[in-house]
Amino acid sequence: MAIENNKVVAFNYTLKDDEGNFLDSTENGAPFSYISGNNQILPKLEEQVNKMVIGSKKTVKIEAANGYGEYDEKSVQQVDKTNFPQDANLEAGMRYIANSPEGKQMPFTINKVEGSQVTIDFNHPLAGKNLEFDVELVDVREPSPEELEHGHVHGAGGHHH
Numbered sequence: 001m002a003i004e005n006n007k008v009v010a011f012n013y014t015l016k017d018d019e020g021n022f023l024d025s026t027e028n029g030a031p032f033s034y035i036s037g038n039n040q041i042l043p044k045l046e047e048q049v050n051k052m053v054i055g056s057k058k059t060v061k062i063e064a065a066n067g068y069g070e071y072d073e074k075s076v077q078q079v080d081k082t083n084f085p086q087d088a089n090l091e092a093g094m095r096y097i098a099n100s101p102e103g104k105q106m107p108f109t110i111n112k113v114e115g116s117q118v119t120i121d122f123n124h125p126l127a128g129k130n131l132e133f134d135v136e137l138v139d140v141r142e143p144s145p146e147e148l149e150h151g152h153v154h155g156a157g158g159h160h161h
């Protein structure tokens, strides 16, 4: 009864860490949709969602190492303010994207601003967190030929273009 690959799967979720702190939820929006078998969500989460039947609910626990990785102190750096555009809003919690020398986009978070020094953190915001997803499987359907071709879901909970 597992969900086959290349289906459009829609689910509602509430995400908490293992201390019960709220992290994210689909509660006020459309269900989250993805195309199965395409590594579009955490593999451990997809593994469990694949075993659900439509309309059922399940709590899926994922350890940090299988989620967004362990928190890596080496991914925290200090840079001078002059590395940012003059009009940049430099405040703790702000998210920016840096370009690596290879032209790769690397998102980071500002942890601290002290004098001319800015502490930036390339860890994923959910790194180091053991995750608990409360999942409700809402729908499984065939993708449209266009969705398959684009490799993503269109409409509510997906891409609009």
Ligand code: ZN
Binding pocket: 146, 147, 150, 152, 154, 159, 161
């Ligand atoms: Zn598209």
